Amino acid sequence: MTDIVDELQWRGLIAVSTDEDALRKAFADGPVTVYCGFDPTAPSLHLGNLVQILTVRRLQLAGHRPLGLVGGATGLIGDPKPTAERTLNDPGVVAEWVGRVRAQIEPFFSFEGPNAATMVNNLDWTQGLSAIEFLRDIGKHFRVNKMIAKEAVARRLSSDQGISYTEFSYQILQGMDFLELYRRYGCTLQTGGSDQWGNLTAGIDLIHRVEGASVHALATPLLTKADGTKFGKTEGGAIWLDPEMTSPYAFYQFWLNADDRDISSFLRTFSFAPREEIEELERATQERPQARAAQRALAEELTTLVHGADQCAAVVAASKALFGQGELADLDERTLAGALSELPKARISAEDGELPPIADLLALVNLVPSKSAARRTIKEGGAYLNNTKVAGEDAQPTRDDLVHGRWLVLRRGKRNLGAVEVA
Known part of the structure; x- marks a missing residue:
């Protein structure tokens, strides 16, 4: 087994843990059974949850049981x-949501x-x-003075909202989970x-009180x-993991647009690339930031990991196609719709079959401040419809121009995009 503690430390994934020497020994003597909990408080997990999932995945790859x-x-x-x-x-x-x-x-x-x-x-x-069993068997091991000292509880107690007994009891339930998993699986x-x-730590204390055993906890930084x-x-x-809530395109773009100042920590937290490869990408960001090699590598790795190759x-x-390096019509409709959902866009009706002039559409999606500015952009050769340069100031699209019978993709210059959905 690899020295997983050193690996997690290099990646910046240990904010706090119980006795590090004891944890190293437990890993060395392993395999260790480890658990992480995820509450279904929404229909999907998000990127914060992904940090935890991938940390546990690293532990499994190091030979431990999740x-x-x-x-x-x-x-x-x-x-x-x-x-x-x-x-x-x-x-x-x-x-x-559990499912x-x-x-x-x-x-x-x-x-x-x-x-x-x-x-x-x-x-x-x-x-x-039953409530009586819960209070007798579990609740009696918790001390209220310690419970109210917990940071999340203390903040709420000092607020105008206070805290209900329901949420106050949450730490007892989570502590009971650790005890139950210790008993059932040796976690x-x-x-x-x-x-x-x-x-x-509530679970650690409970197991120590009830079973007389020492167990461990490891927390990643926020x-x-x-x-x-x-x-x-x-x-x-x-940014959700569910493709219906955050499209794969938006997911990819989140990583592609990562700030250069953040990309090193993102790589170490999320990438499964070898250390040498990550360090090379970090150097590339310092030496050639305009190439965005690290962002591109991470975007492709994580989009593949979460949504598939x-x-x-x-x-x-x-x-690529949105910026003129491919055919828009070759994209499947769902992928194109997901990509266009991230752009400035407008929806119009064309019941009589006639579409507005391109100059009007450029202004409609705010790619230019006015229709007169749109005509100047067209005249100067800076306007594109579906990656084709617009030739005339009065150019007007037809239904034949609609990609998948639905979309017009507008571009001003090299990087400014907008979309019109035609009903």
């Missing part, structure tokens, strides 16, 4: 948010061999538990984000971006 826990029980409660109570979702909705989240996690793990992964649902050991390591450290915006967010919202090839082709 348990992927989907919180059918904890997802009904929700861990405490920093500012306000969570909305409690309908149990039927949560059950559906969706599980299906997203499974492709990242191997379910064969001596360290095969196992998927678990904490509803299996909580739904039959001795839990991973999560550093904002979950209080919940991680990723931040150099420009001060939240990692995994765009103007359109979170075919989807990655499709979005790379779309990215």
Whole structure:
């Protein structure tokens, strides 16, 4: 087995852990059974969750055994948010999301061999538990003074909103998960984000009290971006793993547009490339930032990992075609629609079959400030319709120009794109 602790440290994936020497020894004596939990508080996981999934994947590749826990029980409660109570979702909705989240996690793990992964649902050991049993068998081991000292709880207690007993109890449920997985699978390591450290240690304390055993926790740092915006967010919202919620094209573009100041940490956190290759890409970013070699490599690796090689090839082709390096008509309709959804766009109706002049359309999607500016752009040779230069100031598209019978793709100069959807 590789020295996985050194590997995780080099990648910046250890924010805090229990006794490092004991953890190294446990890995060396392994295999270690490790779990990470994912609550179905939405119909899809997002990039923050991907950090955890890939960290556990690294542990499996190093010879250890992963348990992927989907919180059918904890997802009904929700861990405490920093500012306000969570909305409690309908149990039927949560059950559906459990299936969706599980299906997203499974492709990242191997379910064969001596360290095969196992998927678990904490509803299996909580739904039959009575309130009296829960309080007698689990609750008695928790001390309220320690519970209120947890960072997430303390922030809420000092806020105007306060905290409900429901969310206050979340750490007990997560601690019980670790105990149950210790008993059922011999699980001795839990991973999560550093904002979950209080919940991680709740399980450690519970196992020590109930079983007299020492177990481990490892937390990854919360990723931040150099420009001060939240990692995994765009103007359109979170970057989801579900292709229906964030298109593969938008997913690819997120990585392709990564700030040079962020790309090193992104590579180390997400890429499975060898250290030497990552360091070479880091050097390339310093020496030739305009080539964006690191961003391109990471975008292709992660789009392939999350959405598959075919989807990655499709979005790379779309990215090229939008800028005149391929045929738009050769793109499948779904990929093109996903790519165009990221552009300034407008929707028009053409019931009489006649479409507005291209100058009007350029102004409509805000590629130019006015129709007169659009005509000047056309006259100067800087306007394109479906990658073909517009020849005349009064040029007017026809229905034959619609890509997939639906879209007109407009471009001003080399980089400014817009789209018109024709109903």
